[in-house]
Amino acid sequence: MARPVEFERDQALTQAVGLFWRQGYQAASLPDLTTGMGISRSSLYAAFGDKRALFIECLDLYARRTLGLLAAARAEHPPLEALRQFFERSFGQPGCLLVNTTLEMADVDDGLSAHAVARLAEVEAGFEACLREAGCDAVQAAELAAVLMLVNQGLRVSSRRNLSADDLKAQLDTTFRILAAAIPAPGPATPSSGMPS
Numbered sequence: 001m002a003r004p005v006e007f008e009r010d011q012a013l014t015q016a017v018g019l020f021w022r023q024g025y026q027a028a029s030l031p032d033l034t035t036g037m038g039i040s041r042s043s044l045y046a047a048f049g050d051k052r053a054l055f056i057e058c059l060d061l062y063a064r065r066t067l068g069l070l071a072a073a074r075a076e077h078p079p080l081e082a083l084r085q086f087f088e089r090s091f092g093q094p095g096c097l098l099v100n101t102t103l104e105m106a107d108v109d110d111g112l113s114a115h116a117v118a119r120l121a122e123v124e125a126g127f128e129a130c131l132r133e134a135g136c137d138a139v140q141a142a143e144l145a146a147v148l149m150l151v152n153q154g155l156r157v158s159s160r161r162n163l164s165a166d167d168l169k170a171q172l173d174t175t176f177r178i179l180a181a182a183i184p185a186p187g188p189a190t191p192s193s194g195m196p197s
Helices: 009-023 030-037 041-048 051-076 079-088 097-105 110-134 138-160 165-182
Strands: none
Touching: 009 030, 009 041, 009 051, 009 097, 030 041, 030 051, 041 051, 051 079, 051 097, 051 110, 079 110, 079 138, 079 165, 097 110, 097 138, 110 138, 138 165
């Protein structure tokens, strides 16, 4: 009996992410996937299960990488600039796999749509953590993070309409001017209550 061809699983998964990202779940056929991933159909089933299970794993990998981009920006910049850098680094990409999936699978596969929404909620929680660090209280951070997620979705859809980087940057400039104005400035330092010497 012939041994199955071995392959690098992580590399094949990365190729699948790119293919689903460009084509969407429904348009990506099994032949597309096996060709793009460089594996046989039997290897795909053995390593990942079926197409749906592979797609869920791709959504999770994409979400982890997205959160990794935000974490890297937070390590290098103050919180608001980190958020801005996160958005700017997405320019030129074919939308967002999570946003695309939410739109594509609504009323088609509620489970896949809900899975993408749950991963987007993790990204929104990352926005919220940045905003708390920037000086927002818990309520304001949650409210502004929800607004930023709407902006995120709008920018990702706009990027698929082939808007220029200058147009996307102008939208981002406006968003962050409004955001900066909404965040309360740090108050004056509280003087010590100790008795004068």
